[in-house]
Amino acid sequence: MAEIKRSGKYMFFLVLFMGLVGQMDVWLSLIESYAAPFILAEAGLAATPWLFGFWQGVFGVVVFLVFFIGWFSDSFGRKYGILALVLVMGIPAGLILIVPTIATQLNFFLFILLYSIVIMGTTSNLWEVPITEESPAKRRGLYNSIAFLISVIPLYALAGSALMDLLGWRWGYGVMAIFAIVLFVFWFFMKETTRWTDAHEKREKRLGIIEAVRSLGRRDFLYVGIASLVYLMWTISFKLGTTWSGVFFTSVLPDPTQWRTILTIGGLMLPISALISGILLERVGRNFTLVLGTLGALISFVGLGLTFMPAFFWGVYFFMAMVLAWIYTYVTEIFPTKVRSSSIGLAVTASRLGYILAPLIAAALLLTFPGNWLFFWVIAGLFMIFPLLSFLTKPYETKGKELETIDEEK
Numbered sequence: 001m002a003e004i005k006r007s008g009k010y011m012f013f014l015v016l017f018m019g020l021v022g023q024m025d026v027w028l029s030l031i032e033s034y035a036a037p038f039i040l041a042e043a044g045l046a047a048t049p050w051l052f053g054f055w056q057g058v059f060g061v062v063v064f065l066v067f068f069i070g071w072f073s074d075s076f077g078r079k080y081g082i083l084a085l086v087l088v089m090g091i092p093a094g095l096i097l098i099v100p101t102i103a104t105q106l107n108f109f110l111f112i113l114l115y116s117i118v119i120m121g122t123t124s125n126l127w128e129v130p131i132t133e134e135s136p137a138k139r140r141g142l143y144n145s146i147a148f149l150i151s152v153i154p155l156y157a158l159a160g161s162a163l164m165d166l167l168g169w170r171w172g173y174g175v176m177a178i179f180a181i182v183l184f185v186f187w188f189f190m191k192e193t194t195r196w197t198d199a200h201e202k203r204e205k206r207l208g209i210i211e212a213v214r215s216l217g218r219r220d221f222l223y224v225g226i227a228s229l230v231y232l233m234w235t236i237s238f239k240l241g242t243t244w245s246g247v248f249f250t251s252v253l254p255d256p257t258q259w260r261t262i263l264t265i266g267g268l269m270l271p272i273s274a275l276i277s278g279i280l281l282e283r284v285g286r287n288f289t290l291v292l293g294t295l296g297a298l299i300s301f302v303g304l305g306l307t308f309m310p311a312f313f314w315g316v317y318f319f320m321a322m323v324l325a326w327i328y329t330y331v332t333e334i335f336p337t338k339v340r341s342s343s344i345g346l347a348v349t350a351s352r353l354g355y356i357l358a359p360l361i362a363a364a365l366l367l368t369f370p371g372n373w374l375f376f377w378v379i380a381g382l383f384m385i386f387p388l389l390s391f392l393t394k395p396y397e398t399k400g401k402e403l404e405t406i407d408e409e410k
Helices: 008-030 032-043 050-076 078-098 105-121 126-134 137-151 155-167 171-188 194-202 209-214 218-252 258-283 286-307 310-333 337-351 354-368 373-393 403-409
Strands: none
Touching: 008 032, 008 078, 008 105, 008 126, 008 137, 008 155, 008 171, 008 218, 032 050, 032 155, 032 171, 032 218, 032 258, 050 078, 050 105, 050 126, 050 337, 050 354, 078 105, 078 126, 078 171, 126 137, 126 194, 126 310, 126 337, 137 258, 137 310, 155 171, 155 258, 194 337, 218 258, 218 286, 218 310, 218 337, 218 354, 218 373, 258 286, 258 310, 286 310, 286 373, 310 337, 354 373
């Protein structure tokens, strides 16, 4: 493999840039928590919120196209993969600004389509790949954690909610089109990763989609399965929580305006979780971090359903972020360089089933148990039991090991 000689200044730039791409990702993933009540009101669905979940699920088939972003990154390079990711999120987010009132059916469907394309690009893991490939083993978890920390600074809760109150809910999405232009300036100075360049030079031709899948070994497919299981269960719980928490709190609180404060505090749990997760990933290990995150999320969801207390909602944000930190770190380091993004793409594509199932599950629960949030939150939490099944395969611990060592030993 070509020797990695990235300077400290470049690594600082790369971590910052990837963290900002992640910030765009997290903003577009979580702004829905604040926007959902406005969307339901404008669409005339406040009395039948389950219909919003139903159409989210129907249009969710779009998100399966995320695999092609991962394959594109393996075939054409991490730099162009990042550009594709930013464009996939930024362009439709900007187009949401010009959609007329969604009170009409056609405009509502147009919004849901643009929204689904935006969601296709979010939580894709791709922005962690350049850091994983450029970092020395002893700092890989640290650098990934710093990028993750930057990504989860709760700007969506602090600035996004204020922006929507001032200019309307569409700007909660549309502002990311402007942010995409800023990211393009950073992208111009990004270098292709050394490991991708080295792997590309050893290939006689660009990696096709079929060749990418065929290049995976039996053990690689096992880890695709593990990653898919964890990511899918996380996605279902995540979508149930982020889409419907605003609807929940604005309906049960004596003063619905308190929701903004609750969301802001929840958002502040994310960087705190990122800091603690980074320490746990580096010092204790990947496996322990996953167990703690999943059990903590389960308890928090169930506690929210039983008590309606905001403290358990904040726990959901804290522990779900811990599981996501595991996903961003472990899933980007467990696969061979030549098919890393394609492997991640397979796992992310499998997880996208959650973007169909979660809205349909929400629709079924809201329709069957209208106004009864106990079942809703308990069921959301129960999905977090299933990631623990991955330990039946005795997953390989990657803490402190070079990527090549991981590939040889796993």
